[in-house]
Amino acid sequence: MTVPRISGGDALVRALAKHGVDVVFGIPGTHNLGIYRYLAEHGVRHVTPRHEQGAGFAADGYARVTGRPGVCLTTSGPAVLNAMTAVTQAYSDSVPVLLISPGMPLKHPGRGNGTLHEVRDQRGALEAVIGYTNRVHSVSEIPLAVAQAFAAMTSGRPRPAHLEIPLDLIDAMDKVSCVQPLVVAHPAADAVTIAAAAGRLHTSARPGLIVGGGARGAAEEILALAKRLGAPVVATANGKGTFPENHELSIGAGLHHRAVADFVAECDVVLAIGTELASTDLWNGPLKFSGDLIRIDVDPAQMITNAAPDYRLVGDAQATVEALNQRLGFGKPSEEAARRAERWQKLFRKHARAQGAPWLPLTDVLKTELAPGAIIAGDSAMVCYYGALSNLPLDAPASFLYPTGLGTLGYGLPAAIGAKIGAPDRQVVALHGDGGIMFTLPELATAAQLRLPLPVVVADNGGYGEIRREMVDRSEPVHAVDLPTVDFAKVAKAMDCHGVTVDDETKFAIALRKALSADRPTVIHVVGDLAGA
Template sequence: MSEKLTGGEALVAALRAHGTDTVFGIPGTHNLPVYAALSRYGVRDVTPRHEQGAGFAADGWARASGRPGVCLTTTGPALLNAATAAAQAYSDSVPVLFLSPGLPLRHPGRGNGYLHEVKDQRAALDAVVAYSHRVTAVEEIPVAVARAFAAMTGGRPRPMHLEIPLDLLDERAEVTIAEPVTVPRLAPSLPKVRAAARILADAVRPVLVAGGGGNGAAGQLRALAERLGAPVVTTANGKGVLPDDHPLAVGAGLHHQAVRDLVRDSDAVIAVGTELAPSDLWFGPLDIPGPLIRIDTDAEAVTANALPDVALVADAALALGSLLEHLIRPGAAAQGAERAARARAHHREQARAEGAAHLGLTRALATALGREGVLAGDSTMACYYGALSNLPGHTPRSFLYPTGLGTLGYGLPAAIGAKLARPEVPVIALHGDGGVMFTVQELATAAQLGLALPVVVVDNGGYGEIRDEMAARDEPVHAVDLPPVDFALVARAMGCHGVRADDEEQLVRALGAALEADRPTLIHLMERPPAEIGAA
């Protein structure tokens, strides 16, 4: 049924029809018609203090919930502020819809100094998202929204951008709101499934590598691992897809030598929903001596970084389920558990050595998060040396981390989005003192929302990773040391609680109190120098 709506109303009505109940963004002169329609359609608006924070919060919402997030900005600088978050979402295959007005339909092509004018705003976003589309009529808006949601929920999930000329947002027209399209999950080719099953039936020492693309197939992945007796290793984005206390779980972090040794000793490798990317492997590609079976919903990704012997281009759950139907392999689990136990011990030894400075932190985080909690981490040593491999993961979508792009400032706003998406579970943000300054203003957002959100800031006096890299290159160490900041005081100034923790016991108490508090709590934790770590 059609009705006469403004462009702003048509946009919000279409969003609501596709299940959107929360948008993250900041109102501006050019997007006011959209904001005017939000409450009419029951859509909650969350106002971060910077558009990059809005984009990261929508990303955290999407990762934690498994549903597309929505970021709404105004034109020009606002949308460009959100571009980093859009690029991060693209890199990690996160479905986020970025919405913005554009300059008027009949705006001069070469520009005339219009407010917020950008030479080619749509093209700027098109460079960092799956696609950017500019609508040309009010009637087109619901169709454009439907197409964007269909793209985000079918195949590889990635961010989209819709630009709506600002004069269309107030213009009225008869529109029909498109119903959500149910995108069928891509089923695997039966001959390919049979070929993979034959390889696995003959394998004596298989191993399973799980990425973020396996998060929606945790049950099938576990069943296949148990059928094969295959040890399971995961990428950062796949962390928790198999509980770390499962007998076949080796752990997260593909860069460890333990993983390389395990894969080299395997006679078949099944890679599910992972690009086997350099940002996960760190030290070059894996040595895969036996057949490689890759499962991915993206036909391009299935050949990235390593050519498969069998490629199953399909939804991970359907592909794994079909493999289970065609594979008969009794009695393999005992041997697999023994291999997994040896690899797990080796993996944990390396992880503990790598993250020695952060073991007390990860123990405290594990206590606070329990089995269901969510950690939103930043690109910080405390995460990629500490939490990635040393914090137990028990459920999919419980470790939110900016893997591919590796941006700073992700953790706090992503934690806000995750907590709003899943208010019933503990959510904690983890930052370094350098990265937190990129989005520290979002403490005010979390305070306004009244979130019981612990924000742990591990302080090593600057950009510690870059400091170490400079020293390793035997080059002058400079531009990496930052003067001390009283982060607890900063937090209190923004309406949060702010405390300092000097040891693991204090951190455990502070995290427990923060999860029960009436507002966010920033916990300032000084990193101890290596000489003081000892056998922590």
């Protein structure tokens, strides 16, 4: 078989297509044009956000809803640094995003010479925050590097990766052999530990489940397990929707409520699946496990971080939970288990509604108007973590996209764009505060260009409301947090979107209903009491 002689850019795009990449988010620049010329030829769609950070967040949203790596393509230098926040967020939340960029030429002087977009150590910057980065040294190496990056992102704990191609290799020609995607195994935990954990679960009188983002691929198996055990289930922010929140065994989503701490303390066995049990979920200190703790996690190091389990099940969540189900056999919730779950549901909802009271009218409208399987792409905003997280029940995995670990602002809108492209048949809503939306507001133009029927809900409380609250709680001067009013409806119309301002539930419901079937995005600017102002 004749080995073709092709360019580095051609080799890259061929390798991406071979790995099932059908869409790339990015912005063309001087140094990556030799990649862009081949995208359409190999059937890869391109979406052009208005900022590289938006491209990274869109790739993140796409990855979360599809379960496949999202791809962000930038040029070198400032573009890579712009995307760094997004891939760091992906690292924090265990999302597979591949950032591809040109780098300085192979023989670029070590101390630099003023080449366009020159960065002292571009790879070093990425390695410091996401760990995996690879700079190729020949055109023929590119397919191998792509296969290695995909294997790294899809085996073990999902993480982002960076692939750097020296700019002089992008147009260079060489003989390039195809490299088939590597087959990645997702094994269950070892059989002996599974048997021991299953035995302990079988004897449990008061079991409970905690479901995290690492459990998204095991939704069906976890539902079956909860039924077998009669175990109430609570989810983290990233695990929200993995266990349907309308199920009788669902307590809710959000580990920070007092009801969750009390529930965990009451359990004689807690099974935690794919969760860090980190402070970004707990808020108020570590959970106290009075009974046994069983953890399932694909990351051995994470297994003993934040809480030491009595049973360590290191393995893929789906395979390991299925193995537990096979050990446990058939079962269904007893009337006593259902009553126990209902008791904790009531306590959880009481706490959640008290904390989220200012945003309940808004979340209640969302609950009424959204169809099953709807996706909320939220920002790090009060309306999300006090309102929607625990008061808007969702029923499908990857239905609440939220920047949990890093907690960046500006995530929601571009993540919603990526989610809608990845799941075009599901309703998607971006949910922001008025402070955070300004970080990525230009992405309205991206959504308008794509003609996405995307409601962008902006709950306006006049600035950085959470920081304002913390200043008050510390009895310190309140300053630098109050922002002048922006007419977001007018801004939306200027970017070829629809825009409307609402101040009560009825107007919001009407606007949301129209936006979900509109011919373009709609910014719904929520003001007054409805916004929690």
